[in-house]
Amino acid sequence: MPASVSLQGYLILAAVLFAVGLFGVVTRRNTIGILLGIELMLNAVNINLVAFARFNGDAVGMVFTVFTISITVAEVALGLALVILIFRVRRTAIADHLDLLRG
């Protein structure tokens, strides 16, 4: 085992986390479950940003990470507000039942 974790180690961890999140997004039927999968994918992106920034010794990647974390939190708050609103109108939170736009 190497003395220190290489950049590839962090990138592989982030890639696996991204794939797990994508699996959740594809397979979950509840909209809240889909949002949780998106959270996992965004976390993988943050790990990538921080790892690249640390291995380059540059703080710009950290700034981007702060921005992405903030934007993600706003997105989740608004997404869950949308879920609650859809539930109030349609009485369901299952993505398959939300076929209002289907022709």
Add this chain to the structure above:
Amino acid sequence: MTLETVGFGVVATVLLASSLAVVLTPNLFHAVLYLAAALVATGVVFLLLDQPFLFAVQLLLYAGGVVTIAVFAIVVTERLVGDRITQTSRQIFSGFIIAGAVLVGLLTFILRAPLTRPRPPLAGDFTRAIGDAVLTRFVLSFELLGMLFLAALLGALYFARPDD
């Protein structure tokens, strides 16, 4: 085998196990709790990369904010249909195919990339560097972020208004 390698192994195991639990557990409420564990584990990965400030941001915003909002949404959307908070998954096979194909593509790219740069020693305080960059070079993006939060706040208020 250094402390960092052992810590990375432990954190990676916890992170992947809890994220798999997020997408596989049938109980939606348990999925949110596992997501909290995965988010804290991601914060510890930031600590391993010498970023205590991002660890604090991760804990405050993600593990504090997102988990609270998600639990609130579950309570609102599930209590009215009964005490059933189970959820099912569909198309597990095709989901596995899609996620596996993306993973194989990413891993091929990562393993073939010439990433041989060693980790540089810690040069100065990264937290101070982040603060300097945010308020000088990225000050416009920072202000736009404030506008985004204002818009999100107004949008959430608009959605949450009572029917009249």
